[in-house]
Amino acid sequence: MESTKFSLLTKEEVDRKWWEIGDFFRRNSLWMLMYCTGCCAIELPPAMTSAYDMERLGMGPMATPRQADVLLVTGYLSLKTLRRLIYTYEQMSEPKYVVGIGSCTINGGIYHDSHAVINQLDQYIPVDVYVAGCMPNTEAVMNGFVDLMRLIKSKKANGWKKYHKNNEWYKKNQIDSLGEVRVKDEFHD
Amino acid sequence: MIISILMGISVAFFGFVLQTSIAGVNRKIIGRVQKRYGPKWYQEFLDIFKLLSKRSVTHGWIFDFGVIMALGGIIATAMFMPITNDLMAFPGFDNFFIFVYLIAVGMLGMAMSASGSGNPLASIGVMRALTTMLAYEIPFMIIVLTIIKLTGHSSLSEIAMFQQTAVAGLEFSGTWFMIALPVGFAVAFLSLMGMLGKKPFETYIAPAEIASGPMVEYGGKQLGMLFIMHEITVFIEVSLFVHLFLGGAENIWIFLIKYFLVYTSVNLISNVNGRFKIDQVVVFFYKWPLLFAVMQAFVAIYLGWVI
Amino acid sequence: MNSMTNIKYVSSLVENRFKVIKKEIVSEYQISFEVDKDEVHRLLTLLKLEGWIQLSYLSAIDWINDNEYELVYIVMNWEKPVHVQIRTRISRENPSMDSILPIFPGCKYYEREVHEFFGVKFPGNPEYAKQLILEGWDDIPPLRKDFDPRAYSDAHFAKREYTETFVNLNNEKSKQVKREKRKERIIRVRKGGKK
Numbered sequence: 211m212e213s214t215k216f217s218l219l220t221k222e223e224v225d226r227k228w229w230e231i232g233d234f235f236r237r238n239s240l241w242m243l244m245y246c247t248g249c250c251a252i253e254l255p256p257a258m259t260s261a262y263d264m265e266r267l268g269m270g271p272m273a274t275p276r277q278a279d280v281l282l283v284t285g286y287l288s289l290k291t292l293r294r295l296i297y298t299y300e301q302m303s304e305p306k307y308v309v310g311i312g313s314c315t316i317n318g319g320i321y322h323d324s325h326a327v328i329n330q331l332d333q334y335i336p337v338d339v340y341v342a343g344c345m346p347n348t349e350a351v352m353n354g355f356v357d358l359m360r361l362i363k364s365k366k367a368n369g370w371k372k373y374h375k376n377n378e379w380y381k382k383n384q385i386d387s388l389g390e391v392r393v394k395d396e397f398h399d
Numbered sequence: 400m401i402i403s404i405l406m407g408i409s410v411a412f413f414g415f416v417l418q419t420s421i422a423g424v425n426r427k428i429i430g431r432v433q434k435r436y437g438p439k440w441y442q443e444f445l446d447i448f449k450l451l452s453k454r455s456v457t458h459g460w461i462f463d464f465g466v467i468m469a470l471g472g473i474i475a476t477a478m479f480m481p482i483t484n485d486l487m488a489f490p491g492f493d494n495f496f497i498f499v500y501l502i503a504v505g506m507l508g509m510a511m512s513a514s515g516s517g518n519p520l521a522s523i524g525v526m527r528a529l530t531t532m533l534a535y536e537i538p539f540m541i542i543v544l545t546i547i548k549l550t551g552h553s554s555l556s557e558i559a560m561f562q563q564t565a566v567a568g569l570e571f572s573g574t575w576f577m578i579a580l581p582v583g584f585a586v587a588f589l590s591l592m593g594m595l596g597k598k599p600f601e602t603y604i605a606p607a608e609i610a611s612g613p614m615v616e617y618g619g620k621q622l623g624m625l626f627i628m629h630e631i632t633v634f635i636e637v638s639l640f641v642h643l644f645l646g647g648a649e650n651i652w653i654f655l656i657k658y659f660l661v662y663t664s665v666n667l668i669s670n671v672n673g674r675f676k677i678d679q680v681v682v683f684f685y686k687w688p689l690l691f692a693v694m695q696a697f698v699a700i701y702l703g704w705v706i
Numbered sequence: 707m708n709s710m711t712n713i714k715y716v717s718s719l720v721e722n723r724f725k726v727i728k729k730e731i732v733s734e735y736q737i738s739f740e741v742d743k744d745e746v747h748r749l750l751t752l753l754k755l756e757g758w759i760q761l762s763y764l765s766a767i768d769w770i771n772d773n774e775y776e777l778v779y780i781v782m783n784w785e786k787p788v789h790v791q792i793r794t795r796i797s798r799e800n801p802s803m804d805s806i807l808p809i810f811p812g813c814k815y816y817e818r819e820v821h822e823f824f825g826v827k828f829p830g831n832p833e834y835a836k837q838l839i840l841e842g843w844d845d846i847p848p849l850r851k852d853f854d855p856r857a858y859s860d861a862h863f864a865k866r867e868y869t870e871t872f873v874n875l876n877n878e879k880s881k882q883v884k885r886e887k888r889k890e891r892i893i894r895v896r897k898g899g900k901k
Contacts, residue, residue: 232452239445263435265426268442273606276456276618279449290841303618304454317866323856325848326840329863387862389842396836 236279236305237362239268240355243278243302245295248285250312250345257348269355275301280358283337285345286314288326292334293393296384299335306370307362309354310337313344320344333383336369407478407488414477414634415627419443421659422630425666432670447626455619458516465512466621470628472504477631480638481556483648484563493555495543498639505628506532509613516616524612527603527677534684535593535600541692542583542590545699546576546643555639559647575646579705583695584644586688588665593684594636597669602677637662712786713737719756724749728793738791743803746794750779750809758783758790761806764816766824770851773798775826779806796826805830823849 219227244254258264258271272278275298287295299308310331313319318329331337338361341354361367373380384391423443430437439445457463479497481487510528513521547553550561565573577584593600603612617625641647641657648654675683698704713731720726720739728740741749758781767776772795779792796803805828806813817828818838825847828834837843846853 232449235445235449235452238439239442239449241446260434263430263437265430265438266436268438268445271606273611274615274618276616277611277614277622278618279453290839293841303456318859318863322865323859325845325853325855325858327859329859330866333864383864387864389844394841 233362233365237359240280240307240358241270241272241278242280242282243272243275243298244282244284245291245298246282246284247287247291247295248312248314250284250314253311253345253348253351254282254284257351262348262352264352264355267355267359275299276303278302279306281306281308282311283308283315283331284311286312286319286321286327287331289328289388290326292328292384293388293391296335296391297393304370307338307358307367308335308369309339309341309358311341311346311351311354313342316340316342328387334380334387336372336380338367338369403488404478408474410480410482410488411474411477411631413482414480414638415630417655417658418630418634418637418662419447421662422633424659425663428663429666429670432667443630447623447630450623450626451620453619453623455621457621458616461515462512462616463621465508465510465515466617466624466628468508469505469512470508470624472501472506472508473628473631473635476501476505477635480635481559481642481647482638482654483650484556484560486651487556490556491554495547495553495555495558495639495643498555498635502632502635505632509625509628512621513613513616518616520609520615521613523609524603524605524615527605527609528613530677531593531596531600531603531680534681535590535688538586538684538688538692539590539594541689541696542580542587543643545580545583545696548700549579549705555642556647559642562646563649575644577644577646580695580699582691583699586692586695587640587644589684589688591636591640591661592665592669593680595633595665597665598672599669599675600680601669601674602680605674608674633662637665710734712788715786716753716756716788716790719752720749723752732791735787736789736791738793740793740795743794743796746777746779746792747804747806747809749792750781750806753781753790753792754809756783757785760784761810761812761816762789764813764820766820766826766849768798768824768849768851769795770798775801775824777803777820777826781810800827801825802827802829804828805834807831821847823847825850 244251246254256262264270269280275281279302281295281299281302283295299306308331310316314321314327315331315337318324318327321327322329328334339354339358341350343350346354358367381391420440420443423438423440426442427437427440476498478488479492479501481493487493506528510525513525546558550558552558552561562573562575592598596604604614605612609615614622614625637658640661641654645657645661648657713734716737717729717731721729724739724741724745726739726741728738730738732738739749760782762780762782763778764780765778767778769776774795775798776793776795781790781792782788783790794803801824803826805817807817807830814831814833815838817831817834818836820826821828821834822838822840822843840848845858848855848858
């Protein structure tokens, strides 16, 4: 009689197991890159320090995009900032996740009719978790991070895969709104 | 021979596991000091394995090769480290100067790799690291040479044995150099903080200033390897300190306790301090620690005043 | 030194030598003069010689009904604490104002900014037309009153579409009653059980 318990795993199954192990490490040690563009950034100090203590979830701030896993976009994004944000996002090493904080990243918020502020972040880079509010409580921000961990566990936080798959669509949106993604100013010429 | 090499590698692995767990526990302690709950004690392991599980980019072969050279050099250094009096991979090869020379391989590998990334902040970080090294090495070396002069040995285990047992014919034997040379101990402790890159002398990491210095372009697997290298480096430096000043260890439990106490006290002091600027670091080390180190050496060697 | 004497000093200084169209004392630390376009340079030179050495700001206002721009130069004296605003009106058709670069070299960036947001030209400043803040702008200057930011935003940025069917749970009757009861209870507890 052939054993049903011990059968050789196929290559896909082995890959899946490894990926699950990696997901365990990744969701328990999320390093953030805080792109503090707007006012919602003020919610992060209480979340990091002794009031809410983000470090108990394994999260911590990181200095450069290469080291970070999560890109926090806190608040409105002007056209200039969006150019730099796309640079930053593309520099991060995969797997990478994006958390949009505040209503400005969802639909423009109070800047919805401004000439300089974009309205919808997920048109330009893929967003895994949104935290709504203007501005959201610190509890809501923490809840957003816990949601992100849950999404990683259930393999739904695959915005970075979407960015690969729909790259042309994202690039087209970026160029439609920005004209040109390349940064051109006095310091880059 | 093969047994020795395997043993050496297991010493390096032991150092990695020990330092990583103690660093995790220390993060928790610091969390409690700051009235936080703190991360899990195995958080450092999670961080390192997470980094190894990520995809990474390369900036040329020097960038990759330097990382491997750094990790290899540091593992090679750790292989010679005695843990207790008897537990060491290569008996008789635990001379202090072996560590001084071999640890430079790892450091230079990291410097090469960081410069190979082409990021200006990395070059600034490497330059600052070398400047800091110049600053703390001189007072530390003076104190260590004093110890070598007093004991007549430069082997770590011999120095540790000298401090553990009082021999009738030998002067100052039987006391730890922490007590015998109190001023020198203070100087060496400050140098240790510089070596570990702890807060007042953290100039070459400086995340808010030069975006974590040499590590600015690393991500994913390379950064994970650098983290492993960093943990083993800390293990080597703290163990050196334990053997030189705290009388080594008769058995492994004593080693663990001494190691934990030294690392935790460095961390606690570090976490209530701000950061010096790079010129302040150099001026600081060349002023008081150097003066006190020379004074201690003079008093201990020429006047023979040792407690 | 009393601050009102500073105001008196600067108004007598300016009014004796220049034709002031309109004077306004904003507060005891701030005074505003409106002068003719041609007199701005001489007035700023005089103020600089008298100690108003810092150009704090240069901005513009779009009076679209008068078909004029108003330029506002704010200068500051560190010895006598008075901000002086020099206002002048220029035409809205082909707006141009001679640069004050020889008097205040720091005006370089302010003039670039005004050119970028209002389209005022500053002959005399060699790089007034260089972009400063907006990168690759392709429309009329955005702070002019005839620029419609909403139309620009609608044309350039994707908007999130919402479906109109939603349920407003806040106005449900049962919850309203519950909430009022809870509020009453909170007030009762706060007053220590008394009504």
